[in-house]
Amino acid sequence: SAAEKGGYDYFMLKEIAEQPKAVADTLLGRIDGSGSLTLDEVRIPPRVLREIDKIVVVACGTAFHAGMIAKYAIEHWTRIPCEVELASEFRYRDPILDAQTLVIAISQSGETMDTLMALRHAREQGSKVLAICNTNGSTIPRESDAVLYTHAGPEVAVASTKAFLTQLVACYLVALYLGQVRGTKWGDEIRAVIRDLSSISGAVERVLGTMEPVRELARTLASKNTVLFLGRHVGYPVALEGALKLKELAYMHAEGFAAGELKHGPIALIEEDLPVVVVVPSPRGRSVLHDKIVSNIQEIRARGARTIVIAEEGDEAVVPYADHLVRIPATPTLLQPLVATVPLQVFACELATARGNEVDQPRNLAKSVTVE
Ligand code: G6P
Numbered sequence: 001s002a003a004e005k006g007g008y009d010y011f012m013l014k015e016i017a018e019q020p021k022a023v024a025d026t027l028l029g030r031i032d033g034s035g036s037l038t039l040d041e042v043r044i045p046p047r048v049l050r051e052i053d054k055i056v057v058v059a060c061g062t063a064f065h066a067g068m069i070a071k072y073a074i075e076h077w078t079r080i081p082c083e084v085e086l087a088s089e090f091r092y093r094d095p096i097l098d099a100q101t102l103v104i105a106i107s108q109s110g111e112t113m114d115t116l117m118a119l120r121h122a123r124e125q126g127s128k129v130l131a132i133c134n135t136n137g138s139t140i141p142r143e144s145d146a147v148l149y150t151h152a153g154p155e156v157a158v159a160s161t162k163a164f165l166t167q168l169v170a171c172y173l174v175a176l177y178l179g180q181v182r183g184t185k186w187g188d189e190i191r192a193v194i195r196d197l198s199s200i201s202g203a204v205e206r207v208l209g210t211m212e213p214v215r216e217l218a219r220t221l222a223s224k225n226t227v228l229f230l231g232r233h234v235g236y237p238v239a240l241e242g243a244l245k246l247k248e249l250a251y252m253h254a255e256g257f258a259a260g261e262l263k264h265g266p267i268a269l270i271e272e273d274l275p276v277v278v279v280v281p282s283p284r285g286r287s288v289l290h291d292k293i294v295s296n297i298q299e300i301r302a303r304g305a306r307t308i309v310i311a312e313e314g315d316e317a318v319v320p321y322a323d324h325l326v327r328i329p330a331t332p333t334l335l336q337p338l339v340a341t342v343p344l345q346v347f348a349c350e351l352a353t354a355r356g357n358e359v360d361q362p363r364n365l366a367k368s369v370t371v372e
Pocket of ligand 1: 109158
């Protein structure tokens with residue numbers, strides 16, 4: 001009913017709007033007064049966590065994209081090698097697992113069969129499994145050694161939005177917690193990131209307040225057949241997520257590419273007026289990547305692409321090459337997906353509506369897939 005949707009036309013719109021609160025709720029009670037993490041709920045003793053020598057993240061769909069971003073955060077903040085793998089591929093390739101491996105299973109529903117079978121396989125090999133899950137008492141957390149719940153609240157729309165943002169928060173918390181427990185050399189940076197995380201909910205709120213031009217743009221693209229997405233570093237999984245949302249909701253051909261790979265193939269796809277969404281890393285921090293992506297934008301625009309550029313406030317270098325410019329607040333590099341994903345969700349939702357599609361219940365999809 002309309003009341004259940006809180007006055008919004010679709011659950012997806014309501015859930016997009018709930019993201020600042022979902023993010024804040026997922027941090028709540030997990031940072032103490034001194035700015036350290038208190039994840040007592042992760043019932044794997046610090047002694048065991050100090051001995052972990054490899055981390056493997058398994059998940060499906062949108063949760064897999066959260067896992068890809070987790071890899072960047074985990075390796076940077078903990079220096080523990082981390083792999084991320086589609087849950088449906090994992091157990092069939094005889095992966096190398098032992099008691100020193102920590103497997104992180106990410107699932108909104110906690111019922112996805114592919115993810116469940118992957119974690120069962122990991123536990124059979126003696127690995128510890130930590131679930132990141134949004135559904136209390138569901139199967140995946142029940143079968144794991146520990147669970148860190150995301151506090152997104154119930155997510156009804158099939159296409160995941162607020163659960164994804166809270167999965168990112170949970171992944172950052174796990175990475176920072178491992179860094180804290182193991183006392184890595186990034187101690188000061190970790191404390192600073194914990195402070196930045198505390199203000200990120202406000203940044204998400206600000207993005208939501210500036211989405212009208214994105215909706216307008218989406219409506220003008222309703223008759224297109226293809227949209228491409230480019231990003232690099234943590235912007236690469238964001239590009240994949242933007243493309244997945246368009247496939248799920250707008251039933252359009254959409255692909256995400258790592259921007260550095262453009263020259264190795266995808267650039268052949270660029271043609272006159274093809275919409276290409278580019279997620280631009282911060283010009284601060286890893287500025288080399290920023291400059292390379294600006295060159296990519298120039299290259300595709302010179303070949304006729306219609307560039308839709310998502311860039312930090314104050315990033316002036318992109319302005320001459322952006323046919324459409326979407327501004328996001330400045331954040332530390334690794335946290336950018338929390339703000340950069342939001343315009344892509346709004347974009348896909350509006351395109352789907354403009355194409356007359358059922359936003360909350362896309363054809364052929366289910367909210368949770370309980371078969372392998
Ligand atoms: C289904 C949904 C996706 C979701 C995926 C993983 O395919 O349609 O939106 O990302 O399952 O779901 P989970 O509940 O494990 O996060």
